[in-house]
Amino acid sequence: MHNRRPAAAALSLALVAALSVGCQVGGPGPGPSAPTTPADRPPTAGSSPVVPSQSSAGDPYVPGNGNGGYDVRHYSLKLKIVPSDAKKTLDAVATIKAHAQSEMVRFNLDLAGLDVSQVKVDGRKADFDQEGGELVVRPSASIAGGSDFTVTVAYSGAPKAVNDPILGQYGWIRTPDGVAVACQPSGAHTWFPGNDHPSDKATFDLTLTVPQGLTSVSNGESGPASTRNGLTTTKWTVKQPMATYLAMIAVGDFKVKEGVTPGGIPITVAVDSSVRVPSIDDFYRAKAEITDEWTKLFGPYPFGSTGGVIDNAAVSFALETQSRSIYGDFDPGETIIAHELAHQWFGDSVSVTQWKDIWLNEGFASYAEWIWGERMGGESVQGRFDSLYEQTSPAAWQVLTGDPGRERLFDSFAVYDRGAMVLHALRTKMGDEKFFSLLRKWAEEHRYGNATTAQFVDLAEKVSGQELSSFFQAWLYEPTRPPR
Template structure:
C-alpha cells in the first residue's frame, strides 16, 4: 500500500498486503522474537509470545478485532455480482458460493458481511437458518457439518455497499466514484461487498462474474474471459487461480480505457485508466508496469501470478493498493517508484502474505525497500544516503513505535512500518552481502509462495542463508523502542 497523506494521518505513507499458516523454514532458531513493551513505571513487561487463537466469530487478531472467523478454511469463492452504480437503493445484487473445509464439527459458523441484506443461505444445497447482526452472519445449517469434511455455502444478498470509515485506519472497502465504484479493502474491507472469512490467514482462489451497465467496464483480479451483453448489461468473468487474501480482491467499474499485451519478458499485462484521468497516459502507465515487472522478476524470482497490470480510477482517495495481479490507484499520477512499490508487493504481501497483521513490515518494509532500489536506479537518492538521512534525522519519538509490532493505531506508520522496515533490510544486506541478501529474498518468495509467514520464519531463513546468528540484530531493529546501533 502507498498513501500520499502525511505520516500522522491514518494509513500513512504506503498501501499493501497477505494466509493459511506457512511452514517453518530451516533449522530451529532461537526463541521467537517478541517485543518487550514497557509498563507505566518504565520496567519491562514480559513479552507476549502467544499466537493468535481463532474463535467462531473472530480470527483472533487484536489488530482487527472481530474480523475473520474460526472453525473452517475457505478454499474457493465464486462471486456473481450485478452492479448498477446509479441505483442508490440497491446498487449490488449478488450470490456468493463459498467452498470450504471444516476444521472441526460445526452446528453453526460465522461469515463476515456488513451493511447488506441477506435473503437466503444454503449449506450443501439445503436451506439454512441464519442471523445477521452488525458484521457477523451466523449460519445454522440444517445438518451439523462434520469435522474434516468439505462443504459449500451459498449466500444471496443485495443492497448498497458502504466503505468502512475507521477512525484509526481511515476509509477502505467499497468506494463510490463519479462513474462507478472502486474497491480497495486493506486491512479488512472485503466484508463490505461479499461474505467470507475476512482475514489474510485464510487465502482462497476466486472466480468473479461481473454484470454492469453496457456503457461501463468492469475490471477485477486475475484473468478475464469473454464478455456477453444482454438487456443493456454486460457480463465479464474473471478467474484468480492462485490463492488470494480477501482484502486483495478488487473490482473497479467505470468508463475505462483498457490496454492489454505482453511484457518484453513474456508476462501478460492489462491496465485500465478511467477516461476522466488525464495523467498519466495509458501508454506511459502500461510501459512503466511492464518494465518494472520484468526487472523485479530478475531481482526477486519468477512472477507469481498469471498476469500483471493495474487500474487508475477516478476515486477521490490518495492511496494505491497492491490488489493481487492488478494494483489499484486513486485519482493521481503514480510515479515509477510508487508503481515499483505496488509491484514488489506481488511477491511480498500478495503471494507470500502475513499470518497476523503485527508482521505488516514483511509487506511494507520489503515494498518500500524495492521502491528505494527503483529510485536509485532512476538516478535519485542512493540507498545508503536515504538510510543515513533517516537514521540521523528521525526524531527519538518516531523510533518508539516497534516495527515488528506497531500496534493497531500505528499499523500503517510511515516511519516505523515502511521506512524502518526498509532500513532493517538495508542493514541486513550490509551484514550479509549482496549475493546472500538477494538470495535470501528469492528463497523467501519461493519457499512461501502462495502461503503465509511470520517474522520468526524470516529470521530463521536469514540465519540459515547467512550462517550467522541474527536474533540480536532483529531484536534491535524490530522490537526495541530506540534507534538501533549501527
C-alpha cells in the same frame, strides 16, 4: 499499500485517505505509542499464537474480523453492480467452498451492511441471522469435521466504505462514474461474505455484470465480455490463493490496454477516461518494465498476469490488490508503481499470518521502492538509509516495527521506512549475494502461503550463517535507534 507523501517519493500500499495502508497525504498520524521496555517485548523468534474463535480470527489488530472452524478453498462471486442505483447498487450470489476443521452445528461469515435473502449449505436451506458484521449460519444438519461443504448466500444492498476512526476510509468507494474497491486491512466483508482475514486465502471467480457502456475490472485473468439486455458481463478468474482484502473491483468509463510484457507475462492496465496523467501508454510501460525487472531480483512472477487500475476515486492511496494494483486519482510515478509491484511477491503471494507483522509487507515493498528510485537516478539506497537514521526524531523510533500496534498499523516511519531500513542493515551484514538470495528463498518457500517474522529470522540465519536474534531484536522490538 502506499500513501502519497508531500516529500520526495511516496510509499505504496493502499487503503485510505487517512490510512497508511497505502498512500497518505497531509500531516502526521496518531502520536507514538508509549515506550515499551525490552523485557515487555516478545523475543524475535517468538510469536503470540493466533487463537481463532467461531466469530474471530483472533487477531487483536482487527478485532472481530475473520472466523474459526473452517478453511475457505474457493469463492465464486456473481455480482450485478448498478452504480446509479443508490438503494440496490449490488445484487449478488456468493458460493463458498470450504473445509470444516471440526464438527460445526453453526458457523460465521463476515458480512456487514447488506441484506441476506437466502443461505444454503450443500444445497439445503439453512437458518441464519445477521448480527452486526457477522452472518451466523445454522445448517439443517451438522457439518462433520474434516469434510468439505458449500455455502451459497444471496444478498443485495448498497455497500458503504469503512470509516474507521484509526485506519480511515477504505473498502467500497463511490466514484463519479462507478465504484472502486480497495479493502485493506479488512473491508472485503462490506461487499461479499467470507472469512475476512489474510490467514485464510482462497482462489476466486468474480463474474461482474454492469450497465452497458461501463467497464468492469478485477483480479486475475478475464474471459470475453458478453452484452445482453443492456448489461455487460465479464468473468475474472484468480487461480492462485488470494487474501480477501486483496480482492478488487473497479467499475467505470475506462481505457483498457492488454498485452504481454517483454519478459512474457500477460498484462492488463486500465485508466479512467477522466484521469489526465499518466497516459495509459506510460502506465502500461512502467508496469511491464518494473514487473520484468523484479522477476530478476525476487524470482518468478507469482501470478498469471500483472497490471493495474488508475480510477477517478477521491482517495490518495494505492493498494497492491493481487495481480492488478489499484490507484486513486493521482499520478503514482514509477517508485509507487515499483512499491505496489514488489508487493505481489511480498504481501500478496507471501502474506502475513497476523497484522502485527505488517512490516513483512510494507518494509519489503518500501525497500524495493528505494531500489527503483536509485535506478532512476534518484537518491541512493544508502543515502536514504543514512538520512533517515540521522534525522528521524527519537519519538518516531518508539513505535516498534515488529509490533507497531493497531493505531500505528500503517505508520509511515516505523512500518514503511524503518521496515526498509531493517532490510538495508541486514543487506550490509550479509552482503548482496546472500541478501538477495534470502529474498528469493523467502518468496519461494512461502509462495501462496502465510508467514511470520520469526520464520523470516530463521531463514535469514540459515542463509547468512550468522546468529541474528540480537540484530532483529534491536531493529524490530526496541523503542530506540538501533546501533549501526
